[in-house]
Amino acid sequence: MKSPVLWRIVILAGLVILLEVLCVAGVIDKLTMQPPHRILTDLFAMLATGALNKAIAKTLGNALIAFIIAMVVGVTSAIVIHRLRRVRDTLEPLFATYYAIPVFAFYPMLIVLLGLGDAPQIFIGAMLGVVAVIVNTLNGLDRVPGVLLKTARINQMSPVDTALRVTLPCASPYILTGAKLAVAYSLIGIIGAEFIMSSGGMGYEISFAYNNFDNATMYPLILLILLVSISINMMIARWEKVLMARRGLR
């Protein structure tokens, strides 16, 4: 095993063990946090009984929709913006400051506009991710060598065909970087929105458990969110690595 990977595992395992020792020794009291082994067994029990399956399905389903919207809108907008120099010059400074906007602050307005259902939550999730996708896709499109576009023209490809068969595949490692961020932002958006404006989902259940001192539900849910987000991210990172290696870039 490569030593950096080994070191990462050692550091993470060390932190978990430290937490376990502090919890078991009573330095961290039970009302504040359960020991990690309890969190894990509670998570298995929770998944086995299926008590929160509906909440988990709602959150992950909405995050998936938000992610898909962020990807489709992000990639399509990037292709259009990339072709229109003036639009790009106008929008680029806005993209740079976009993440300074606290999207959650708009939640009352979003409820007025989109109602009390899942729509405002999905909107926040998608809004958080979309600009990361646009910025990374533009970065990828900038790096498409001109000679590949000439080759597309020689092959008499239409602009749509060129985008689908040449520019997007060429920019795909950069689009995947955007996708990694969009996964994280979609989950942050959906769970954050559930904390403040929902009556269901993992965010709502965490908040509900917190208000009722129900650590046996709260911590397993937090762990589950972590596991889902990290697993998806690692999968995309692996895919990205394969693509880069194929091109001799890493």
Add this chain to the structure above:
Amino acid sequence: MNVTQTAQTLLSNQVSLRKVDKVFSPPGKPADAVHALGPIDLELHHGEFFAVVGPSGCGKSTLLELIAGLSTATSGEVAFEGKPIEGRIPDGVGVVFQEDASFPWLTVSDNIAFGLRRMKLPPGEKARRIEKALAMMGLVPFANSYPAQLSGGMRQRVCIARTLVTEPRLILLDEPFGALDQQTRLLMGDEVLNLWRKTGATVFLITHALDEAAMLADRIGVMSARPGRLIDIVETGWSRDRDSRIVQEEQFGAITARLWRSLRQESMKAIGKIEAAT
């Protein structure tokens, strides 16, 4: 010239350029217009190997882009097989560029198949053509490799194979060996000569290497410094079955010397040693 002779000339000319000029003018700034090329009159005969040499920035690649239909002439007419090109990419024309144009996300085989995308061929015929192109360019062992796993010369072979698979009647080569070392260039030159003989296609080669032009071409057009015009056309007189060993012949030295005689002044103009003639 009688009627029969005129008809023969038309039939034997695959590409014709008449009084072609190219001026690049930035939008809204006519004062900054650059006269890149022309006027140029040129005929390419069916099945010949024509090379163009000229100083840097003289518009060699612009000339190739006009014939490929990648760019339109500001004035004059460019025709392929009797039909005006006017910025449309004509069928039957293949281009190999100097830069690596292989698609890094596709295998060698898929890269070659890409050339056939717009052709409606039965699957069996497609597979046959891909196999033939792989074999012709010595790429069979690398059919499933990705371009990043190949050397620069091998990647250029992939690009040539992708062009060959379409069985073009006119192959345009834009300094295809510019990024390769001298030995690889000589060997690739042999391969291009071989392909030219086997396919019977017309080859139009842009190069800055005088020896490459002298070795490969039947006729060599020498271009002036910008705006690029043809100032000399040299007939090499080589037999069709030549290969890179002709570099040791006296005639090779004489051709290269003549090319340099025509080009020296122009190259000095291009690098600013002599004021460009207006």
